[in-house]
Amino acid sequence: MEVAVIGLGRMGGNMARRLLSKGHRVVVWNRSPGPLEALEKEGAEPARSFDEVVERLEPPRVAWLMLPAGEVTSHAVEEFARRLHPGDVLVNGANSYYRDSMAYAERLHPRGIGFADVGVSGGIWGREYGYGLMAGGSDEVIAHLRPLLEALAPAPDRGWVHAGPVGAGHYAKMVHNAIEYALMQAYAEGFELLRRKEFDIDLAAVAEAWRHGTVIRSWLLDLIAAELRSDPRLSGVAPVVADSGEGRWAAHEAIDLGVAAPLLALALHERFKSQDATHYPYRVLAVLRRAFGGHAVAVRDATDPAQQEHQGQERA
Incomplete structure (x- = not known):
């Protein structure tokens, strides 16, 4: 053909x-x-x-x-x-x-x-x-x-x-991508829990083990395992996740249909959060805690590479 x-x-x-x-x-x-x-x-x-x-x-x-x-x-x-x-x-x-x-x-x-x-x-x-x-x-x-x-x-x-x-093909793909967002978010949060614990867990080894026989095995997990084998800290990756638009369309569709889809919406909003280099909402939260409760506010450290990165993004 x-x-x-x-x-x-x-x-x-x-x-x-x-x-x-x-x-x-x-x-x-x-x-x-x-x-x-x-x-x-x-x-x-x-x-x-x-x-x-x-x-x-x-x-x-x-x-x-x-x-x-x-x-x-x-x-x-x-x-x-x-x-x-x-x-x-x-x-x-x-x-x-x-x-x-x-x-x-x-x-x-x-x-x-x-x-x-x-x-x-x-x-x-x-x-x-x-x-x-x-x-x-x-x-x-x-x-x-x-x-x-x-x-x-x-x-x-x-x-x-x-x-x-006509329309059903892209509608199915829209829902597919919204599910993809949620699955990716679940894996990301799970590995963050593993990383934070004092057990010094080998993330790459756990990911590799999970690929076989577990109920959460998937191609996405295969990809995670490969990335963690090469760089467990993902040190060369900036913490910014783009969204293609499919997740936004799915969220709007859920609202229009009155369908509860909190996981799909939350995964989308997590991507939005990653795209905010200023972290301004968290600053608002911090000053509010100081204002009503007298809680201390962390001050930026100009020598902190992570904060320097955000400062550079704000200037850009």
Whole structure:
């Protein structure tokens, strides 16, 4: 089968490579030339414009977007809506808000262009081990995409799902990422408890033991164990955790539906907390304790590397 992959970032580029390794013909487009040239050397066919993408594909065409959510993806949808023909299919495979995907499908439907939203999980390891895929779209569109989904998945018969109509794919991926936040937070807090105790516990050894036979074994734990083996103190890592937007969307959805999801929300708020280099809320708490209870307030030590780091972040 042939497909165009639009956007060759960490996910898109490796997905194109996996499709090539499975025998598919892959046309690639990227805004910057570096990834395009690299994929060309590996057997992909570069396209320098959206017009060339369409020209290089035989109908019915499949163009698979792997672009940042929001304006960039919306612009690409509009551009391909003007270029694709009835019977062609546009896929949005990057992280996007599910309602945006539903709106994209509505734009394309009057033109006879099919649409699918596919949530993709697997990160940088997906090229080797396969991706988890959550597809939303009509039965007809998903049937057409099936060879690509089977090639990208860990195996043709597992790791991918037709989750439902358009929107269901990105909705499932949104919930997936919210669960991921909570699992990661639980592991992080657990290892902090181990680290703080006076037993001088070997964190790497415990993580390795937990990987086998325990009820909390998982791929995330495998990754933790590998990191702790190389650097138990994680000394080279700044304590700042970004959020991609999926967790925010899930929290809003829980509120809209009246679904209690305290763990998912708390994990998201912990990420927000890590992104606050000023730690201003904790300063407010400290001065309030001093004001009403006369409690002492710790004063910053200009020689403390951790405090120096925060001071530098505040100035930045």
